[in-house]
Amino acid sequence: MSAEANTPKAVATNAGTAICTTCPYCGVGCGIRTDGVTLKGDTQHPANAGRLCVKGSSVLETLGDQDRLLNPEVDGEVVSWDQALDEVAGRFRRIVEEHGPDAVAFYVSGQLLTEDYYVANKLMKGYIGSANIDTNSRLCMSSAVVAHKRAFGEDVVPGCYEDLELADLVILTGSNTAWAHPIVYQRIVAAKQARPDMKVVVIDPRRTATCDLADLHLAIRPGQDVPLFNGLLTWLDDNKALDQAYIDAHTEGFQATLETARSQGNDWDTLAAKMGVSKVDLTTFYHWFATCERTVTVFSQGVNQARNGSDQGNAIINAHLATGRVGKPGASPFSITGQPNAMGGREVGGLANQLAVHLDIDNPAHHAAVADFWQAPALATKNGLTAVELFEAVSSGEVKAVWIMATNPVDSLPEADKVRQALMACDTVVVSDCVASGDTLACADIRLPALGWGEKSGMVTNSERCVSRQRPFVPAPGQAKADWWIITEVAQRMGFADAFPYQHERDIFAEYSALTAVAGQFGKRLDLTGAADLSADQYAQWQPQQWPLKGDPRCFADGQFSTPSGRARFVTCENPPVRQIGDAFPIILNSGRIRDQWHTMTRTGRAGRLFAHLSEPFAALHPKDIERYRLQEGGFVRLTSRVGDALVRVTRDTGQRPGTAFMPMHWTDQFSRRARVDALVPARLDPHSGQPAFKHTPVNVSDWQPRWHGWLFTAASPPAVEYWARVPVDAFLQAGQVQRYRLAGDADLTEQQLHDWLPQAAQWLALNDPATGHYRRAALDKDGRLLAWLAIGETLPVCDVDWLADCFADDADIQHMAILAGQPADAGPDLGPVICSCFQVRQKTIEGVVEEGADSVEAIGKGCQAGTNCGSCIPELRGLLETCTS
Amino acid sequence: MKRLVVVGNGMAACRLLEELTRLAPDLYQITVVGDEPFAGYNRVMLSPLLGGGTDEKTITTHPHQWYRDRNIRLITGSPVVAIHRRRRQVETAAGHLLDYDRLLLATGAAPRQLPVEGVSLDGVVSFRDLYDVRRLLSLSAARVVVVGGGFLGLEAADALVKQGHDVTLVHSRGHLLNQQLDESAGHRLQQDLEARGLKFVMQARTQSIEGTYPEEKGSGKSSSEKHRHGRVAAVHLADGQRLPADYVVQAVGIVPRAELAASAGLTVNQGIRVDDTLQTFDPAIYAIGECVEHRERTFGLVAPLYEQASVCASHLAELGHRRYLYADSATRLKISGIDLVSCGDFLGDKEKDASPGETQQLNLPGSYRRLQIRDNRVVGMVLYGDVSDAPFFEKLWKEKTDISALRETLLLGEAFCKRPGDRDQNSEEIAA
Ligand SMILES: Cc1cc2nc3c(=O)[nH]c(=O)nc-3n(C[C@H](O)[C@H](O)[C@H](O)COP(=O)(O)OP(=O)(O)OC[C@H]3O[C@@H](n4cnc5c(N)ncnc54)[C@H](O)[C@@H]3O)c2cc1C
Ligand code: SF4
Secondary structure: OEEEOOOOOOOOOOOOOOEEEEOOOOOOOOEEEEOOOEEEEOOOOOOOOOOOOHHHHOHHHHOOOOOEOOOOEEOOEEOOHHHHHHHHHHHHHHHHHHHOHHHEEEEEOOOOOHHHHHHHHHHHHHHHOOOOEEEOHHHHOHHHHHHHHHHHOOOOOOOOHHHHHHOOEEEEEOOOHHHHOHHHHHHHHHHHHHOOOOEEEEEOOOOOHHHHHOOEEEOOOOOOHHHHHHHHHHHHHHOOOOOHHHHHHHEEOHHHHHHHHHOOOOOHHHHHHHHOOOHHHHHHHHHHHHHOOOEEEEEOHHHHOOOOHHHHHHHHHHHHHHOOOOOEOOEEEEEOOOOOOHHHHHHHOOOOOOOEOOEOOOOHHHHHHHHHHHOOOOOOOOOOOOHHHHHHHHHHOOOOEEEEEOOOHHHHOOOHHHHHHHHHHOOEEEEEEOEOOOOOHHHOOEEEEEOOOOOOOEEEEOOOOEEEEEOOOOOOOOOOEOHHHHHHHHHHHHHHHHHOOOOOHHHHHHHHHHHHHHHHHOOOOOOOHHHOOOOHHHHHHOOOEEOOOOOOOOOOOOOOOOOOOOOEEOOOOOOOOOOOOOOOOOEEEEEEOOOOOOOOOOOHHHOHHHHOOOOOOEEEEOHHHHHHOOOOOOOEEEEEOOOOEEEEEEEEOOOOOOOEEEEEOOOOOOOEOOOOHHHOOOOOEOOOOOOEOOOOEEEEEEEEOOOEEEEEEEOOOOOOOOEEEEEEEEEEEOOEEEEEEEEEEOOOOOHHHHHHHOOOOOEEEEEEEHHHOEEEEEEEOOOOOEEEEEEEEOOOOOOOHHHHHHOOOOOOOOOHHHHHHOOOOOOOOOOOOEEEOOOOEEHHHHHHHHHOOOOOHHHHHHHHOOOOOOOOOHHHHHHHHHHHHO | OEEEEEEOOOHHHHHHHHHHHHHOOOOEEEEEEEOOOOOEEOHHHHHHHHHOOOOHHHHEEEOHHHHHHOOOEEEEOOOEEEEEOOOOEEEEOOOOEEEOOEEEEOOOEEEOOOOOEOOOOEOEEOOOOHHHHHHHHOOOOOEEEEEOOOHHHHHHHHHHHHOOOEEEEEOOOOOOOOOOOOHHHHHHHHHHHHHOOOEEEOOOOEEEEEEEOOOOOOOOOOHHHHHHHOEEEEEEEOOOOEEEOOEEEEOOOEEEOOHHHHHOOOOEOOOEEEOOOOEOOOOOEEEOOOOEEEOOEOOOOHHHHHHHHHHHHHHHOOOOOOOOOOOOOOEEEEEOOEEEEEEEOOOOOOOOOOOOOEEEEEEEOOEEEEEEEEOOEEEEEEEEOOOOOHHHHHHHHHHOOOOOOOHHHHOOOHHHOOOOOHHHHOOOOOOO
């Protein structure tokens, strides 16, 4: 796939010279070749070999200076970088002096590059002296990190993408791979096409798009992964399918784990019923697992984002250890990450319960080694606050200054409304971001303009440990700077200039690579020492490579693990307690990604075409529930949980289990009035990883019937109505980018209100039908170009929104009737010019009447009324008579 | 051969002659007597003629040759002054005595005179025939007051502005064309015409016309005689305003020309009474056009007259079984190049016991539309500017079509009401 950037937004600095870089979206980490004008997949990149999904291929459309943060701001005033950096350094230093290092915190993101992450981690842990640095990866990956560390002694993904193609059985659990990791999905699709006997099992309470590929879909009840995989262990034991030799030689703790698993019995009928699937399906799955040596189990958010997410990960890994299928070609557990550089962050140690390079804070030997390497005066000695705790500490006032980088916790954390309140009340909130408006930015005291994708330079690591470059190809807008530069400058101003001498991102990457030698001393697999001395040129030329940079794409194939004993550990996984579903909140709400959106849409939300797939926030429910709760398909539903509420559209989804609902995670207050799924989610955490249970929120649902519906196209902000959802339009006016809003409300509207929603205009088009509450407005500038468009009605006004969007182009042909209709005229056949203007009779109609025998002007009049009023067209009628009859 | 005499050579008469000579070319020996000294012309086109948009030749629909080709005798410039019904003979001012077997009266209407002092002053003119137009075209730059904001007054005023005169239009109502337009359209029209230099005094009643008089020797003359020799100086309004004027054009309606018929003993009320076959009280005498009264209705626009001409022609041709029934139709006007169409109960106030119904309005630069809807039926409309959809709306109105399915885009016209499937288009998956 390739995409032409058809907007003037992509500014090519080096048009014609293509560079290779890495997609800014999901953890697949596809390679991209672009010159800033055209863009295609990098055929040389091992992750995608030239393929790109729609998000990746439309990324150029999301570039440009629109809505970018361009200058540093302190308390709402634009200031110089010097002032801003002094202010940040000064406030952090003062708070540390007065309240100790734990009174400050960083909250960073899988969107940062490895270099940014490394510097932030070093500053917080080594020099400020607190481990209060956590990341949004906590929300997606931390349970997998715990599972890996518990099982392998290190956070290592043993397999690689190629395993998906080599496997005879691919199990996708808690992963809507088709939408969340499209290129991985395409690789599985291609493999299955090539080898149709390859089997795919999807384990998901929802029937997702991924299920199209499945030979078997196990729609287990939410939260049943541990019983499922414990049952698998029992089945393998019962059926003599264990790899006893492997268990004996390379693992420990098997007996206890098996006993726990067996405690739920081996009555498959009962187990199947408990999980909500048929026995045949359940045992088919077990049977396939037992017999397919080459099995890969892919897991992601559906497994991780649970109260027992760590255990769910270990239950999967247990089954792989029990069959000796770890790190072997086509046989491995495979956690895939959500973000482009979640892995990079995990490697450098940018989480509150890691030290650095896969080493632990509470291990004195690790601590000493890292302190020595960094020459750190105050290396943190205890774990810091994980994401949810961190914002609770902000709320309680324990943390008095927080610096948020490249993430949007006001939307992405559970109990998101509380997060907002906490930030609003916090002494000092610093936000580095590349966009100018966002729900988190709205809470910031200090705003720092950061570089965005296409501008910044550094390394990212994808889900298969492949380290590749993000390279810049457009100039920095305004005053925007690299995150690592901003952090380095602050570190220097806090008095740590000696430890932060970095001039270039390469300096940081080299230091980090050298530090991995320390990890090696403790038997860790993480090894980038090969890059410790790389030159500026080598850095510039870096080709995608998987660590440990030793040529073997897999880890642990030899059965040697990173634990002190060298053996992998089975982890006993208790079945989760059965939770009673209360009457007050009878529906279990799940959340996740949709195909064409990414995170909180700060980037994808700029490309209109990415809304073509799904344009509004929604809750998907089973038809039975729609009926039961008297909802309407396509209507609106208000969801309420113990902590919050949301108002979104209802979609019918027979793939949804009755009693459950699904909401996408992307919509923020920037894109809809009240659709932040995380405002509904209570902060219930996995005790081991601190990862919130996003996938399992009890909610109530009720129908909401708006009095009116509407569409609004404008470059201005949305009106304060009960419901709106925004989609950007590929058109730019002086006032900014045009946005399309779907509106609905239940308060009566006045004509004055409608007027107030629209900008100043030189000309107006207006349609009023007060009896049906139907109003349409179009605002035009003095040259007749469209500035804004509005339609309101008791039912949603009919229009062709895509056609309307095109009408905002500079050179659009603006036909007033069509504009108000919101659709091109269906003009019918061309009947030529109007001859009789009184009756609007056209030439071809008149000719038709003559051909049928009319031989006089009067006869023409009888036939089609032409000439029967003012008669001024009679001379022309005579002329037509003559030419037709001669 | 039977003899047919036609009195009046206006639009209705010409249309009848067209039809009759085609239906029964050899039935009658036809004589046409016209008061005006011209062959047949299109009166409607007098406005563009006055505005400079056309010429006399173009608007002449029936030149002398046309009559000769059909063996019709045309006597112009001489009115019929008497009908001797018993003798079946008419008499012209020039003294012709013409026998008839059938007589057709198509004498049209005359401008209504303002009921105020000073109407007979020099410089008080009307706008009815080619002669009036010639006179108006010969004025040198002057201050003109046009009285009456109906279509005739507006067309005269607009044409005179185009000729370079300083024109003020005085109208007794709050908005122009109040018979044909609602307030919005009337105001719009006023604005558009103001933009072209026409001035308006609205809600103004004309009180009197002031004159100037040449120095006179004796003064024994009566005041009416005196006026005959005076010239217009100004128009006085009821509120005391004085509008200086060199000319006054009165355009305050028309009166059917029925004196001739009345003096011949035919039944005349507002106009010459006719039945559904267009026969008068005397079975040998027919009447059509603005001079008639049919079922208590008189006429002021051309469309229904053509229908009368057609029905009457079939009776005269002795093929007659058709009846004339007034069919309410849309009024179509063009004022200063602005197309206007209106019809029906466009304010919703014409039916005593019915609710006014619902109003839909569309405002565009240069165009305005209003539909009045009652019980999901179009009961009236006003179109201003873009009238391309007039036939579509008129059809819905006449056929009393249930418009509920079309309602949302109805006002935007036929091109947006064709796709019945449209409702589903956004009905509406969130996947747009
Ligand atoms: C300036 C102007 C613009 C108009 N614009 C429009 C328009 O846009 N749309 C529309 O529908 N209508 C319009 N009308 C109205 C339309 O012209 C009349 O409805 C139509 O002409 C009436 O036709 P008629 O034959 O009844 O009368 P006329 O056309 O008036 O014909 C009657 C003729 O009879 C003659 N006559 C009268 N008495 C005698 C007699 N005793 N002896 C002999 N001859 C006699 C008169 O001199 C006259 O020539 C307009 C009228 C005018 C004046
Ligand atoms: S699959 Fe992921 S990394 Fe690849 S192009 Fe799509 S979003 Fe980017």
